[in-house]
Amino acid sequence: MSWNWLLLLVLLITAFTQLPALLRLRSPQDTAVFCVFWLITASVTVADMAGSTAIRPMNWVYSIIKLLSF
Numbered sequence: 001m002s003w004n005w006l007l008l009l010v011l012l013i014t015a016f017t018q019l020p021a022l023l024r025l026r027s028p029q030d031t032a033v034f035c036v037f038w039l040i041t042a043s044v045t046v047a048d049m050a051g052s053t054a055i056r057p058m059n060w061v062y063s064i065i066k067l068l069s070f
Contacts, residue, residue: 004049
């Protein structure tokens with residue numbers, strides 16, 4: 001199993017478990033941020049699977065984590 005398939009599986013599980021909880025909170029800002037990050041990560045992963053030479057998914061995740069940790 002490649003890392004891309006594993007990452008997509010984790011993304012799908014996260015969407016199915018966390019999105020209903022976010023909708024119950026009735027916070028449009030939190031839901032929007034979650035959806036934007038989820039869509040960016042999913043699209044980069046699918047682009048990498050298609051052979052795109054753009055940024056790799058794990059590099060994208062690492063760069064976000066590095067920006068958030070002070």
